[in-house]
Amino acid sequence: MSAVWRAARAAVRRRRVQTVVIALVVLCATTTVLLALALVGAASAPFEKAFAAQRGAHAVVVFDAAKAPADRLAATARRPGVEAAAGPFGQAAVDLPEPWMYMASGALTVVGRADPGGPVDRVRVLTGRWARGPGEIVVNWGVAGTPDRSLLGSRLTAPGVPPLRVVGFATSMSRSAEAWVTPGQLAALRPDSAQMLYRFEDAGSRAAVDRSLAAATRGLPADAVTARQSHQALAEAFSSLADAYLPFVSLFGVLGLLVSVLIVGNVVSGAVVSGHRHIGVLKALGFTPNQVVAVYLLMVSVPAALGCLLGTLAGGALARPFVRIAFSGIDTGLAPMDVGPWPAVTCLIGMPLLVLAAALVPALRAHRLPAARAITAGSAPAxxxxxxxxxxxxxxxxxxxxxxxxxxxxxxxxxxxxxxxxxxxxxxxxxxxxxxxxxxxxxxxxxxGSGGPGVRVDADPSASGRPAPRLGDRETEARLRTLGAEQVLARAFTQVRLAGQPGTYFADFYRGDTGVLADAVVEGRWPARAGEMAAGPAFLTQRGLSVGDRTALQVRGRTVPVTVVGRVIEGNAKSLSVDWRTLEVLAPGTRATEYRARLAPGADAAAYARAVRAADPGLAAEPAGASxxxxxxxxxxxxxxxxxxxxxxxxxxxxxxxxxxxxxxxxxxxxxxxxxxxxxxxxxxxxxxxxxxxxxxxxxxxxxxxxxxxxxxxxxxxxxxxxxxxxxxxxxxxxxxxxxxxxxxxxxxxxxxxxxxxxxxxxxxxx
Incomplete structure (x- = not known):
């Protein structure tokens, strides 16, 4: 074996360029494949394991308490197809006039539960304890990590409700609520909804969940259900960003693997063809055919093993931050956002085997080549x-x-x-x-659009320390037009909540020349009147919505029903676009925080921006970027x-x-x-x-x-x-x-x- 090793080592030294190429290609391929495997693992197993451990709800359903009495809701737990159910639990919306802790202002969804256990949605207390009496509240902690104990004892004060003290932080993989209190305490919060949590015997798809839910709620008024959420939507929300990165990483990983196979096969084939005499000398010295093959396999195994090791180390170093980025901005609950050892083990074992398989076919030519013919072979092709x-x-x-x-x-x-x-x-x-x-x-x-350069005008003094604009909202829009803008699009930004669903969402309200936004619509149309909204595929998929569906937006106690009239090209999973007239109902008097001015072709955007700043020091105008x-x-x-x-x-x-x-x-x-x-x-x-x-x-x-x-x-x-x-x-x-x-x-x-x-x-x- 030592002779085989010496011969292989000499072959590596003779082919330094090919050796470096093999090592670099295998390194790049291993790194990319490891990142793809890490994303695949993180996008599936953690959520499923944590969801099963908590007996997560296949459907979280909110009913109008006035239309669905508690006894009739409790009877739905015994319907055919229902594996287990919990509830009904009272549900109320507490209005937060300003941000509290890490939550935005708006409606806080609070549910009354006597304990965190039960047959469905076993809420896990992370810090502190469960609420036991009046004046106590447990807050949902949806992000990774453990909440700081110093936050215990924080007080929640909201209009029209008694003060509440935080006694614990808990997490639910079903995202059934943003906070919990005792059933007795909930009565003081004036609940108007009831929540049921279901696990079904058939829940393998959205259609199956819909069929099972329809069977369970048969006999209830058609409009009794005000909101519902399936576990498939949660799973898709959990892995949405990772699923977006996966096609890119997977494609380049496959290309890297193909490059590795081609380069290794080419190098070994060329080494065998050009080394006929060397093969003949090895066989004449006593090397068996298998030992000759081993020489060529070792020749590529050394740089391949080095490239695989370095690629695994590089991939392991990049995988953790890459996975965290891919899952940033979502509620992970108990799902561990860590990369297990199996992607690294798979690469360490699989990549060298792939390289050996690619080298084996051309190396077998050296196995079959007779010594006499190899020694007497010329340098030219046959x-x-x-x-x-x-x-x-x-x-x-x-x-x-x-x-x-x-x-x-x-x-x-x-x-x-x-x-x-x-x-x-x-x-x-x-x-x-x-x-x-x-x-x-x-x-x-x-x-x-087809116009000239664009200029972005910022009118939000709170974000920059500038004085407030001198002119009102409509007057500012009119001034921008008189200064030379052919089109002006006004945008207001505020945080909203969706009726019956926990969490805060970011709404953009548009006014003015909204026709330039119509190109972003891939299904339906752009919102054109009050009560209409559009959103990207991530938002609609995770909320279980599609074009034509209805929901409701809430801002500081005001609720407006809206219809999804358009699906746009892209958008944050927590953002939506709404017509300005809806904002006039939700939050009257809100002014635009940004204006987008489009000038005539050939106009000087920098000069226009200077004219805007000179007209009103409360406005910050800059030419819009091109990318x-x-x-x-x-x-x-x-x-x-x-x-x-x-x-x-x-x-x-x-x-x-x-x-x-x-x-x-x-x-x-x-x-x-x-x-x-x-x-x-x-x-x-x-x-x-x-x-x-x-x-x-x-x-x-x-x-x-x-x-x-x-x-x-x-x-x-x-x-x-x-x-x-x-x-x-x-x-x-x-x-x-x-x-x-x-x-x-x-x-x-x-x-x-x-x-x-x-x-x-x-x-x-x-x-």
């Missing part, structure tokens, strides 16, 4: 291989250097196919990056990865051309002896892979277009319309074909110039 193609090309009018170059790939078809695959993969990655760039730039231009952070992040990430894989594909071409020129030293010497110039040698060598680059470009474009469509169709938090996906044009596609040729030529230039510098005497002397 006679007759590709000869027919060479003769056909020689009969054409192509320059001799070009015809010889075009025929070379047919002499080594296996190696040429591996090189073609590497080039195709590089073009595929470039195509994906180009498509993503086009889609994201169109997304960044959303709402710009956003999300666009820059996606374009930057895909561009870096396309450059990386394009470089790796070029290194694959470099390896192929280097092996070919070493094998054909005798042929090159003979050609130069009959008059071939160094420039013709370079032309012949570059032409030998330029054809592969052209074919790789033609094959890589449709693969890249399919991968681009797969990505943009599966980003859960953004619903791109068709016009943003159709980004391909004839000149662009022609340039992508040229990308394949460019990858091939760049990879071939260095070994081609090296071949051109070979002297006739040194080549023929070796023969």
């Amino acid at each position: 006679t007759g291989r590709g000869l027919r193609v060479q003769r056909f090309l020689g009969g054409t009018r192509l320059p001799r250097a070009v015809s010889l170059g075009l025929g070379q790939p047919f002499a080594r078809p296996g190696r040429s196919l591996l090189t073609l695959a590497a080039i195709t993969l590089g073009v595929t990655t470039v195509t994906v990056a180009t498509g993503l760039t086009g889609t994201m730039l169109a997304f960044a231009d959303l709402g710009r 956003n952070t999300a666009t820059a992040a996606v374009v930057g990430f895909s561009s870096v990865f396309s450059v990386l894989l394009g470089a790796v594909a070029a290194l694959g071409v470099f390896n192929t051309v280097l092996l070919t020129t070493r094998e054909r030293r005798r042929d090159l010497g003979m050609l130069k002896s009959v008059g071939m110039t160094p420039r013709q040698v370079v032309l012949m060598t570059v032409t030998s892979v330029a054809g592969l680059g052209l074919v790789g470009g033609v094959l890589g474009i449709p693969l890249g277009m399919a991968a681009h469509r797969l990505l943009v169709d599966n980003v859960g938090i953004v619903d791109f319309p068709e016009w943003m996906k159709d980004v391909w044009h004839a000149p662009q596609l022609a340039g992508l074909v040229g990308a394949g040729v460019a990858i091939a030529v760049l990879g071939a230039l260095v070994p081609a110039r090296s071949a051109a510098r070979l002297s006739i005497a040194s080549v023929l002397h070796n023969e």
Whole structure:
């Protein structure tokens, strides 16, 4: 075994470039695959385990207490299909006039429960204890970590209710309430709703939950249910951001794996073909066929193991912050936001096995090669291989250097196919990056309309310390128009609550030239009157809403029913867009905090901003930016990865051309002896892979277009319309074909110039 190790170590030293390439490619692939596995694990197992441990509710249903008496609600627990039920619990909405602790102002959902246990939704107390008597309240802690004990004893004072003291913090994976009190205390809060928690025998899908709930509530008034929430919506909310990142990470992980396989197979195949004499010498010295195979497997295992180890360390260091970012801004409850050991173990075991499998097939050629034939083998390819193609090309009018170059790939078809695959993969990655760039730039231009430059005007003095604007809300809008704006869009921002659902949401109320926002709608239309709203796919999915559904918004005790009339391209999972006339009912007198002015084409945005600031020192005006952070992040990430894989594909071409020129030293010497110039040698060598680059470009474009469509169709938090996906044009596609040729030529230039510098005497002397 020591002899095998020494021979493998010597092979690694002889092929330093290929060794470094293998290590780098395996490192990148391992890192990306580990991140994808970490996201997959964090998006599924933690929620399911914590939900099952707490006997989470498949459905949390809120009833109008006046239309559904308590005895009839209790009877629903015994209906067919109901596995277990808890309740009815009284529910009230306490109006918070200002933010309290980590909660925003608005309605606080409070439920009366005698204890945290029960057959459904076993609430876990994290700090303190459960409420036992009057004046005590337990607050829901939905974020990760343990609440600080110093918060115990905090007091809640709200209009019309007795003071309440915080005696504990608890968490519910069902998100059934924001706070709990005793049933006796709830009576003092004037409850108007009743809550039931159900677990069903059939709850495998939203449709199954709907059927089971309909069966359980049959006989109750049709309008008795005021709100409901399914556990599928909670699970989707839990993993929504992670699911959005997963397609990007998975695609590039798969591309990295394919690159690893291609490069390893190419390196080992080239080492076997160019090392016939070395193989023969090893066998003559007593190496068995299996030991020869072991030499080549060890040759790639060393850099692969090093790259896998470093990639696992890098992936492990990035996985935890990456997972935290992917799950930021959601209620995680008891679900642990940590990365288990299985992704690292899978990579440490799986990546070396994948590399060995990729190297085994070409290494078996060395197993079958007889020692005598290996020792006597020349450096040129076997006679007759590709000869027919060479003769056909020689009969054409192509320059001799070009015809010889075009025929070379047919002499080594296996190696040429591996090189073609590497080039195709590089073009595929470039195509994906180009498509993503086009889609994201169109997304960044959303709402710009066909006018000129935009100017953002901030009118919120509380966020900057500026004096309040001199003019009123409507007067400010009119002044912006008189200063030269063709379009003005006013926006007010406030925190709202959804009737019957815990949590705070962020509402944008728009007024003015809202037509520029219509492009953001992918289903339905933009809100145009009071009682209408639109939201992104993440918000609608997590709330279980769709276009046409109704809900209600609450602000400081005021409630307005609203209808979902549009689904927009994207939006925060906790944000929604509403018509301004709804704000006039919810919070009369609220003024806009921001104005977006659109100028005429060719207008000077900077001069307009100065005129606005001069007209009213309470306004902060700045020219609007041309892009956003999300666009820059996606374009930057895909561009870096396309450059990386394009470089790796070029290194694959470099390896192929280097092996070919070493094998054909005798042929090159003979050609130069009959008059071939160094420039013709370079032309012949570059032409030998330029054809592969052209074919790789033609094959890589449709693969890249399919991968681009797969990505943009599966980003859960953004619903791109068709016009943003159709980004391909004839000149662009022609340039992508040229990308394949460019990858091939760049990879071939260095070994081609090296071949051109070979002297006739040194080549023929070796023969």
